[in-house]
Amino acid sequence: MAKVIVFFAHPRPHRSEVNLPLFETARSIKEITTVDLYADYPDFSIDIDREQDRLRAHDVVVFQHPLYWYSAPAIMKEWQDLVLEHGFAYGHAGKALHGKVFLNAVTTGAKPDAYSQTGMNHAELRSLLGPFEKTADLCGMRYLAPFALFGAGRALEENRFEAHRHAYGKLLNALVRDQLDLAKAAAAPVLPDDLDAFLLAGETV
Known part of the structure; x- marks a missing residue:
């Protein structure tokens, strides 16, 4: 069993139609640690020691957030700037995160075809x-x-959200149970809702 932590960042969760329910899905999995960064640090006064201890204690780190200007909401950048210190996260003596797994679980405003070399974002x-x-x-x-x-x-009105929410739970459970093919997941451009091809042979979640 892997220890998974989900860091959630949304500055207006009460207005979130999809991110907050996705975070609730993560919260519903008892083996997963969940952190709402804006709730924990409304004044951005991040407890560096606490956050570094959280990272040390977990094997898999998930950043869940909407895509804001091709990045994450501000508190997630502040968290990285303060928590991922030299000597802790990188540098000659900074080995605390070596071997851990990291991924972004994001929501975007644009459809998939916008995220291509020929699409609106040209990337x-x-x-x-x-x-x-x-x-x-x-x-x-x-x-x-x-x-x-x-x-x-438009995920709700197009009846796409519940399938994605189910897939998110399936992904998190696979990470907890070491059932995700990490090599295949690392090589993909994105992880799809249909995760069966990314599960280890013979595994079901």
Whole structure:
């Protein structure tokens, strides 16, 4: 069993049609530790020691957030700037995160075709999330492809949300139970809702 922690960042969760329910899905899995960053740190006064202890205690780190300007909400950047210190997360003596797994679980405003070389953003989603991947690399972590709900603003009316929510729970359970093929998940551009091809042979979640 792997120890999984989900860090959630949404500045207006009461207005979130999809992110808050997705976070509730993570909360419903008893083996998972969940952290609502805006709730814990409304004044952005992040407890660095507490957060570093949380990271030490877990094997898999998930950042769940909407995609804001090709990145994450502000508190997630503040968290990274303060918590991922030299000597802890990187540098000669900074080995605390080595071997851990990291991924982004994101929601986007645009549909999938916007995230391509020929689409509106002229880049794939994984490429746009490159700073997270490079951070993981620097910290000796294994970065997995992002798990994304595209076109999140219309997911409910288009009856796509419940399938994605179910898939998120399936992904988190697979991570907890070491049932996800990490090599395949690391090589993919994005993780799909249909995760069967990413589960280890003979495993079901």
